[in-house]
Amino acid sequence: MVQYDLVIRNGRVLDAESGFDEISDVGISKGVIERIAQNIDPSDATDSIDASGQWVIPGMIDTHVHVANASDLGRIRGLGLQMVAAAGATTVIDLGGSMDALVAGITARGSGVNVGSLGYLKPGETVPEGRLSPDMILDIVGTALEAGSLGIKLWGGYYPFTPDETARFISTANSLNAYVAYHVGTTETGSRLDGLREVPALLGSTGRVHVAHINAYCRGSILPIEQEIHEALEIIDDLRDQIVSEVHLAKPNFTLGKCDEDGNVLADVVGNCLRLENYEPTDEGIRAALRDGYASTVEETRIGLVLVSGERSVELFDAGNTDVPMSFPVNNATTAFQLTTARNSSNEFVIDAIGSDAGALPRNVNIEQAMRLVRFGGLEPLELVLKLSLNPAKMIGLGSKGRLSEGKDADITVIDPEAGSASYSFVAGEMIMISGRVVGSGGTILTTERGEKTVKATGIPYERVDLTQAMMYAGRD
Numbered sequence: 001m002v003q004y005d006l007v008i009r010n011g012r013v014l015d016a017e018s019g020f021d022e023i024s025d026v027g028i029s030k031g032v033i034e035r036i037a038q039n040i041d042p043s044d045a046t047d048s049i050d051a052s053g054q055w056v057i058p059g060m061i062d063t064h065v066h067v068a069n070a071s072d073l074g075r076i077r078g079l080g081l082q083m084v085a086a087a088g089a090t091t092v093i094d095l096g097g098s099m100d101a102l103v104a105g106i107t108a109r110g111s112g113v114n115v116g117s118l119g120y121l122k123p124g125e126t127v128p129e130g131r132l133s134p135d136m137i138l139d140i141v142g143t144a145l146e147a148g149s150l151g152i153k154l155w156g157g158y159y160p161f162t163p164d165e166t167a168r169f170i171s172t173a174n175s176l177n178a179y180v181a182y183h184v185g186t187t188e189t190g191s192r193l194d195g196l197r198e199v200p201a202l203l204g205s206t207g208r209v210h211v212a213h214i215n216a217y218c219r220g221s222i223l224p225i226e227q228e229i230h231e232a233l234e235i236i237d238d239l240r241d242q243i244v245s246e247v248h249l250a251k252p253n254f255t256l257g258k259c260d261e262d263g264n265v266l267a268d269v270v271g272n273c274l275r276l277e278n279y280e281p282t283d284e285g286i287r288a289a290l291r292d293g294y295a296s297t298v299e300e301t302r303i304g305l306v307l308v309s310g311e312r313s314v315e316l317f318d319a320g321n322t323d324v325p326m327s328f329p330v331n332n333a334t335t336a337f338q339l340t341t342a343r344n345s346s347n348e349f350v351i352d353a354i355g356s357d358a359g360a361l362p363r364n365v366n367i368e369q370a371m372r373l374v375r376f377g378g379l380e381p382l383e384l385v386l387k388l389s390l391n392p393a394k395m396i397g398l399g400s401k402g403r404l405s406e407g408k409d410a411d412i413t414v415i416d417p418e419a420g421s422a423s424y425s426f427v428a429g430e431m432i433m434i435s436g437r438v439v440g441s442g443g444t445i446l447t448t449e450r451g452e453k454t455v456k457a458t459g460i461p462y463e464r465v466d467l468t469q470a471m472m473y474a475g476r477d
């Protein structure tokens with residue numbers, strides 16, 4: 001009797017919520033995990049996959065990707081959706097995107113992954129230039145929600161607001177139960193440790209926020225790196241009930257090369273990276289760093305975006321009129337390791353999740369790097385699942401994802417522990433990736449009640465998320 005649509009057989013099934021870690025079969029029907037047991041008869045299933053020697057984990061959820069920036073409306077439309085699926089993700093959050101670009105991306109090159117978006121706040125585009133009143137801020141956050149976004153992303157390191165405006169954006173998002181992510185930095189601080197130091201004052205005693213990529217603020221620009229790591233962990237642990245956070249594990253950072261008419265770099269991050277290696281924070285400094293191979297930009301190839309440096313990259317920089325993605329090898333591996341594995345005095349992880357800050361950027365390495373940490377002994381296998389699946393699901397308030405147990409969504413990532421990378425992934429029981437090759441299409445948009453009408457009108461499938469259940473509001477348990 002055919003009872004299951006799919007059985008994944010003989011894998012090492014890992015579920016961080018229950019602590020389950022056994023060789024088992026997983027029977028899936030109608031997009032849901034129906035049974036986890038040994039010796040499910042493959043003849044009871046329409047399809048079956050032998051996962052012997054592999055790890056079967058709840059679908060990897062990446063709470064920090066970039067798949068649909070407004071500037072992606074051009075030729076790289078949707079490419080990031082392919083790249084995240086190739087790396088084993090089943091659900092992603094576009095941390096500062098445009099719903100129009102997301103809809104266009106899913107239509108053009110959807111990979112079957114679930115995607116939620118946070119509206120980006122950029123003066124002159126989504127936000128008026130000049131000072132913002134509380135009413136204007138309420139209107140801006142409401143507009144993002146109505147468009148279908150889960151909330152907002154404050155891009156402090158790039159488009160800083162005053163501390164008052166920043167605090168108001170956070171408290172307004174909180175009052176609307178919207179998701180709010182913050183890349184630190186205001187007009188008074190930067191995308192550095194000083195930006196993180198400012199967070200307690202911005203939140204007061206009640207504010208809640210997702211602080212993005214903690215490692216990006218520990219690059220040694222204010223104190224020696226070890227001290228920056230220590231202080232960052234202290235700040236985050238002190239605000240444990242108010243902050244959720246992630247760290248990424250890739251060496252290259254990504255930023256924007258854009259310079260003003262006098263040739264001065266606009267992004268704080270680019271200036272910091274250039275100064276670290278004694279280059280001028282100007283277009284000429286960028287060209288020199290590109291020629292020397294310290295800086296890179298990206299170019300699209302058949303396998304996705306790749307990093308380029310040298311003369312070719314200077315051509316691309318000039319062809320793009322300086323407004324091109326830039327990358328510097330500034331993310332410190334020690335920092336990534338320490339932040340990922342750090343625990344507080346109650347033996348809880350200080351930082352909740354691993355997020356790639358990738359997507360359309362060529363560094364979707366969550367699984368590869370986390371598997372290296374497991375091999376080294378820095379993370380136990382179930383802790384890897386906690387950081388890649390369960391905590392990210394909790395961060396978004398997705399009660400039926402991030403868990404591999406009966407009745408939960410059949411979003412599953414299979415990892416080959418020898419290769420240290422994802423070998424298959426499934427969304428709602430449908431295979432979307434095999435051996436790095438994306439076979440899924442379309443996608444499901446995660447939205448809130450306020451965005452439902454707009455998203456429904458796009459014709460793209462959607463799922464309504466209740467953000468009162470998100471970790472920043474509901475807590476960790």
Ligand SMILES: [Zn+2]
Nearest residue numbers: 064066095357
């Ligand atoms: Zn980012």
